[in-house]
Amino acid sequence: MSDDSPAPTSAVDTPRSRVRLAKGASPWLVPTALTAAVTGCAALRSRRWAFAAVPTLALTGGMLWFFRDPERTPVEDGIIASADGVVQSIDPWPDGRTRVATFMSPLNVHVNRAPLTGVVKSVEHKAGGFVPAFNKESEHNERVVWVFDTPRGEIELIQIAGTVARRIVPYLEAGAEVEVGERIGLIRFGSRVDVYLPPGVEPAVTVGQRTTAGETRLDRV
Incomplete structure (x- = not known):
């Protein structure tokens, strides 16, 4: 192999495989990780601290998993899952319009993505309850309503909090290009x-189908 030959690319080097922590995770993750570190060091000196160290270490590991933010490769055309x-x-x-509602369990990645290229027309927080997200009444829960101005017209997206999820963290403001x-x-x-598909747009997904934010296409070609 000559010096000019490209170096082999491993799966670890691909953008799809890189994972970072979600923006907005710090208020939950940092105190938990610090507690785990303190109790873990104390457990090395006294076994009695193990009763505190083990659950905090497990909780920290769970939060690292929950707040993961993997890279995604968006589809070039169409309205994609958020x-x-x-x-x-x-x-x-x-x-x-057609509303496509996607339930996110605690095991899913919880970073949401823009369904189309455009401009954030509005971002509005609305107070509400905290019934389980799979419940029909959850549409009245604490939520953030997004409206995007796109080449396909206005697209509305609503982030809805659940029984456990009581905090929605928007990354963008009205007027931002996305x-x-x-x-x-x-x-x-x-x-x-x-996600509300514009009038005349037929959904490409079905009830029970799993979606991947940034990659699964919601509208039919």
């Missing part, structure tokens, strides 16, 4: 994301 999870329902709306698949916010713990 959330990892399972399609909970597909409902025709009175104004001609690329398809770009990170727009985080919902801490189990929750739901609704």
Whole structure:
């Protein structure tokens, strides 16, 4: 092999395999990790501290998993899924749009992504309850309503908090330009994301189908 030959690329080097921590994780992760570190050091000196060290270390590991933020490769065309999870329902709306609701369990990645390239027209926080995200009444939960101005028209996206997820962290403000698949916010713990397809757009997903934010196409070609 000559010196000019490209170096072999391993799976570890690909953007798809790189994982970082989600923006907005620090208020939860840092105190837990510090507690785990302190109790872990204390356990090395006295076994009595192991009763505190083991659960805090386990909790820290769980939070590292929960707040993971893997890289994604957005599809070039179409409206893409904004959330990892399972399609909970597909409902025709009175104004001609179609709502695709995706349930996110605590095991899913909870960083949400823009469904299309465009401009954030508005970001509005609305107070509400905290019933389970899989419950129909969860549409009245604490939520953040996004409206995107895109080449396909206005697209509405709603981040909905659940029983455990009581904090939604938007990454962008109104007026921001956004690329398809770009990170727009985080919902801490189990929750739901609704995307409203424009009138005349047929959904390409089905109820029960798993979606990957930034990669699964929601609209049919």
